[in-house]
Amino acid sequence: MNFRLLKKHGKVYIQFEKQQEKLAKILWARPLTGRWKEISIVDEKKKEIIFLDSLNSIPTESRQIAKDELIRNYFLPKIIKVFETKSHRSCRYWHVETEKGPRKFLMKNPNRDFLCISQDNIILRDHIGNCYEIVSFRKLDRSSKNAINKII
Template structure:
């Protein structure tokens, strides 16, 4: 991906919306409209709200924003909806139970997409991303995000700490 044309959303991106077919439409700093734009996170795990490129159908970068907060609220919501539709990374809200405190073990969790169970093969499948964030890989390779392990309820934290 190329380097950013400029640093602020204003000069790069005038407007972001959906067209009649539900695809992203971007109006660039020159007033030119680009259809079927794809947003791409520069650092999807370590800094998901920082460094977002908007790429055209030809694969070239059309616009860049340093941080999602540079966009107006309605456009931030639209961008988050677009990422949610493409990225399947459930967020763990609560650990309900684990089958055993050794691995492999079956975990039952409540996520932002509902309850689910998965197998944790080993403790190495839990990655610390900093600032209390964790990425847990199931035995099938599906990643589960814990945005802040310290914000989990007490019972969930106790279960999780047995594996950290």
């Protein structure tokens, strides 16, 4: 790839060979189902500059900038324990421990907001759009699994 990513004053720029650098935003094409896979780099006006199948195809320095930027832009805390779940009316109430600390949230529609990415990997979405990830359902402790099975 004949471009490089640069970081100046906290902002990311893209520069193609001998061209002027442009402000860029780095996005996952599939933030829920395909993280660390396809990447889209867009300009200030949200127009795609380049689409990458993987970050591996770009030089190390640019790759690191892209990785840091993706980590900054996306917030998907991993659930490590489920303390309690409750059904009330058609809502599911969750009290969980994430890698970022404890959290209580409400899920409105489990059919839509409990996304099984694979047999083991699950994404949960609360009623206001915050997302949480269960990296491996199998690796959760017994009481967490029971709490999930109680309501889902």
